[in-house]
Structure formats: structure tokens, C-alpha cells
Amino acid sequence: MKKKQMKIVLQMASGYGGEFKTWRLPEAKADAYTDMDFYVEMAQLAEKGKIHALFMADTPALVNDLTEDTPMHSMDPLIAMTSVARATNHIGLVGTFSTTFNEPYNLARHLKALDVISHGRVGWNAVTTTTQATAANFGTHVKVSQERYERAHEMIEAIQSLWGSWGEKAYLHNKETGQFADMSKINPIEYTGNYVQTRGPLPIPPSEQGQPPIFQAGSSPEGVRLAGRFASGVYANPFTIEEAREYRNMLRQSAVNHGRSADDINVFTGFMFTIADSKEEALARRRKVMAFDPQETSQRLDYLSAMVGINLKSFDVEKPLPENVQQMLQPHWQDPRSPRAVTLLQEGYSPLDTLAMGVINYHPVVVGTAKDVADFLQEWFESGATDGFSIVPDLAHDGVRAFVEQVVPILQERGIFHEDYEGTTLRENLGVPYQYGILTEKM
């Protein structure tokens, strides 16, 4: 039997990478945010490395202070995905679109049109959106979880129904008979939910994969139920293998509860990295980025202090802590990143270097060589923690290249990452079955 292989998607949000200040590094492209040629270049590079898909996170609002930091998201994921679709052939394009701040018809139309244009490479990350700034942009406020998720179920039902409303065999374009489409196979859906209503049909034929697979990212019980019912991919951000395994098992069980197979869900664990020829070099790069913002570093030191139970600022933060102090460190029970912080400080990393190792980033971080990165991915994958990764380079500009040229060959050599794309569509490449229209029962 063929060895199971990990799946990898590349997060391409604002165009810079996972750290908000890496845009100031000499090797960075300072205007990546607005340069679609750069997005295309990164996508083509990722495609060379057989990366399964690009993942575009999104929140339609200005959510961070841009005085010194780069934006968190692209100008518009749909437009960025369309630009990339026309300049690539294999890589998937997964975009985040809100189930709360869209209507089914416009979203169904956008995604299916792009799926057809890209020859079946689109995926939809269906999120309920909990950002107040986004709600304000739509003249409202964030609703409670139950309401958001009830609407999410209806949105996906309505959108999949619209996708299926143009019959699979209805597109004839036959010059001889003069028949362009078989209208007996193109029918209204008359969807009437509590939150959304739409008549249809949607005048777009199927793509090579039928229609886009659904992704999901909410970790609440409602989110896990939604994923179990619909999702082929789930974005997760666990910090430990145990936490990841537990979450993955919950998702797999949720799929079974909804009459699907546990293997129908692929979990993509968020993971950040800085790659250099040596650990010291990688660490030096992270320290350089930290130096761009002494105030934030100071705040992070306070946070790190809380994570390990000692005021680190009362010591020289450039030096290893005294041995007796190292022994006094206690991981904070509520923060799963704390044990790693304690370990690094006890290994003799100074508080500043410990921060630079990424102990308080929003995903697990590896700062080191390509082999260090490959080892981390292999360990998590083989321990059943995840089906794949959603990778975030610190800086896209050279991070994507380093991953593709240095990490991918190691993973391929170890037999845990594919040598080539399995097919031409996102579903084929992810091992997700063809689907057209809505399959599942009501919630």
C-alpha cells in the first residue's frame, strides 16, 4: 500500500508572510500588498514545489494598525485568486469567504465562475466571521455563535444547491443541432431558509471537479459540526501534538456522525518557519525583525514572563537566566505554548532568543535549518496529529523559495510528500471525491 503523504497549503495573505515587520528586511518586497505580479510569482514558485494549494485568509475590514505593520489580508482574495488562476495550472486556490456577510447567490456565482476559469482548482473556506469591525462594515454587529452557524449551514446548503442547479449534462453548445443548453436540466432551487432565500438557477456549468470543496476553520462545537457535515479541509491552530490529535479525532468523529467517512476531512495545521543555513543564522534574522519594534518586544517579554511565572525583565534579557532561576520556571497551565518556553529558557536560551524562537506566535514555529523544518513536519504528521500543514513563512519573499527548494526535496526523499500533482483538480490532488450539488441531509 502506498505510504500516506502529507498535504501542504501555503498561506498567502497580504503577500509578506506571517510576521508583520519582515517587510523592512532588505530582501523583502515592500509593496507586495499591491503587486499581483509578486503574488503570481509566489504562486508559480509554490506550484514548482507541488504545494497543494494557496490559502487566502480574509476578514473584510481593516483589523490592524498599518502605521508600521503590514495588513493581515489581501486587498481582495477573489481578485487575487483570479489573477493567480490565469497564471498557474495545478495549484489549488482556497479563499476565505464569510457565511455571514454574503448572500448565497453572489458567492455561489463568484466561486463557481472562478472554479470553471481555473479548471477545477478552487476551494471555499467558509467562516462565520467574528470580527466586530467587519460587522460594522455591513451595518450590524456580531451575532451569537448559534445564529452565525445556523446561517452558515443555510449558506452552504443554498450555495451547493445553486451549484447543482445547472445540470451536469446541460451544457451542450452543439453547432449542428443548434442547441446551446438543455433547459430541462437547468432548474430553480427555490431555497427558503430562516436566514437566506434564493430561487436560482445559477447559469454556470460544472467545472472539472464539479464544484469547489468546502473548508472550515471554526473550532467551537458548532464549528466542528459544520465541518463534519460539509468540510473536506479544516484549518487548525493547535500548539501541541496531543492537542492536535484530540481535535483531529473530534473532527473525524463529526464526519462519521454526519454519515461521511473519517478520512473525508483533511486537517491542515498552521505552522510558521524561518529557514537559514544554520540555527544561529535563522535566530539572527528573527532578532533583526524584533529589533524593528522595541516596544512590542518589551510587551512580549511581559507576556513571556507570565507564561513562565517569573519577571524576566529583572534579569539581563540578552543572557541565559541564572541556573537557580531556570529551575524555578513554571509553565502557565492555560497557555499550551508555555512548556516550550520553559524548555528553551532551561536549555540556556536568553529571554530575547526564546522570544525569537517564536514561542508566542499564533502557530507553532521552527527557527532553524530546512532539516529542522522537515523533522518537525514529519513528527507531527506521523504521530497522527494532522493530515497536512498550512505553512506560513516569516517573509514570503525568500521563505517560499527556501521551503520549495530545501524542505520539499527532504520530505519527498522521505516519501512523505508527493513528487507530483495527482491530477488536475484540487479535489483530485487532495484525494477528495467529485461532488456536484448538495449531498447531505438537513442539519
Ligand SMILES: Cc1cc2nc3c(=O)[nH]c(=O)nc-3n(C[C@H](O)[C@H](O)[C@H](O)COP(=O)(O)O)c2cc1C
Ligand atoms: C487557522 C485558522 C484560520 C482562520 N482564518 C480565518 C479567516 O481568514 N477569516 C475569518 O473571518 N476567520 C478565520 N478564522 C476564524 C474561524 O473561522 C471562526 O470564524 C472563528 O474561530 C469563530 O468560530 P468558532 O466560534 O467556531 O471558533 C480562522 C481560524 C483558524 C483556527
